[in-house]
Amino acid sequence: MLVVTVLFLALFLYIFLKRRPENGRKYFPEPPGTILLGHMLHITSTTHLLDYCTKFLAIGDTIMLRFGPEICPIRKGILTKDYNLIEFILNNRKLIQKSENYTFLRKWLGNGLLISDGDYWKRHRKILTPAFHFEILKKFVEVFESAGDVLIQKLHEYDESTSVDLDTLITLYTLDVICETAMGTKISAQSGHNNAYVESVRNMCKTVTERAFSLLKIFDKLYWLTRDYYKQQKALKILHGFTLKVINSRKNRRVKNDEKRTAFLDLLLKFSEKEDVLSVSELREEVDTFMFEGHDTTASGICFALYCLADHPEVQEKVFQEQKEIFGDRKNPVTTYSDLQQMKYLECVLKETLRLYPSVPVIGRYTTEEIHFDGYVIPKNTNIAIFIYGLHRNPDYFPEPEMFKPERFENFNNAIPFSHIPFSAGFRNCIGQKFAMLEMKSVISKIVRQFEIKPTTPRHEVQLSPETVLKSINGVKVTLKERN
DSSP states (O other): HHHHHHHHHHHHHHHHHSOOOOTTBBOOOOOOOOOBBBTTOOOSSSHHHHHHHHHHGGGGGEEEEEBBSTTTTSSSEEOOHHHHHHHHHHHHHTSSOGGGGGGHHHHHHHTTTTOHHHHHHHHHHHHHHGGGGHHHHHHHHHHHHHHHHHHHHHHHHHHHTTTTEEEHHHHHHHHHHOOOOOOOSOOOOOGGOOOOHHHHHHHHHHHHHHHTTTTTTTTTTHHSSSSHHHHHHHHHHHHHHHHHHHHHHHHHHTTOOOSSOOOHHHHHHHHSSTTSSSSSHHHHHHHHHHHHHHHHHHHHHHHHHHHHHHHHHHHHHHHHHHHHHHHHHOOSSOOOOOHHTTTHHHHHHHHHHHHOOOOEEEEEOOSSSSSTTEEEOOOOTEEEEEHHHHHHTOOTSSSSSOOGGGGGTTOTTTTGGGGOOBOGGGGHHHTTEEEEEEHHHHHHHHHHHHHEEEOSSSSSOOOOEEEEEEEETTOOOOEEEEEE
């Protein structure tokens, strides 16, 4: 007993001394926590994460957090919603490495564009950027529309008295879109195929996020003792199997020259033929990354946009009138790239939706050397969490921040570009953001022309949970009334 007491006191003293600020060095404040576990006990599930981050930041726009004792793999970090620090971080070429919690995604996404860093990331980013040229994006509008037509048929199956949970329906739509556009493979997810892939994505996102806040799950050598480990293994088998199926399908079509349009995957396959440029494993990792990022984040944005339109009929009416100005009384026009570009008010609606409900509410960076900012020291080996959800609610940039007001983006001041960053910003901004905006415009405009979107009775309240991508754990529910 005496030995245990001595060891405990020694550990306590070690941590206490290590955390004492050195003379003349200024660190960000730390909210109250425990000596040994820091702030780990505050966050018990992903549904609490946004609220606790908001509460933590009540003492300042940037704070220091600790998750567990010093021996933890993810033990200390900076949480910030400060505009100036965020601009500094996202524009800093020395801060392009993702934070340590992204490593939990590595078994799924490998060293794909989301996780990689350094020269490897720069090389792959350069390879992939041409796939999102606007001339290529124009050709994808046809797929947005055809997949959207299938979704409309599904939505017509609901009558006005039945609530519609948009989450699964929209996710299957975006999965159809990403497979046919970026991967050049039609999978008919909306017709009931490949639901296991969607469910596996959800399971992976949830387990990966929860690992960062569990003293047991955070250690690789202990993770296998948990139920989540086996759930993850099952999901990985489905996810990787699906990806390989998509890759092989596209390879076969290329051999047969059975191609209507060049897909993102074609670019990868072209480079993979040169082993020194893109290996087979690197090919799969990039496909896994784009399959995930290309459908789940966009589905989140579409669902929350429709939810906001249901709650704000005056905004929905303005969106509908804009559609009539472009298409007249045609409910089923052949929509073009040019038509989508004309939907300026709908674009404001989407920007305001992504302000309140950013698809990725927290993004991370990692310091590989000591960083100095505005008199403060950010130590080496520190995780930095950029709290986009909080940044977007700053009343200095967005008066009445909790209000849904798309008009604020009609005259948005570009002098403060880092105040609205739903697709991140700077060197590691989202490579597919133009693709996502076009897809969201296409499907939402189609739905608004066909239906009047209304809240459920009683009104459905979403319960937000940032499981890598922002979700509602109780679904996103509305009712639909067919327009005459």
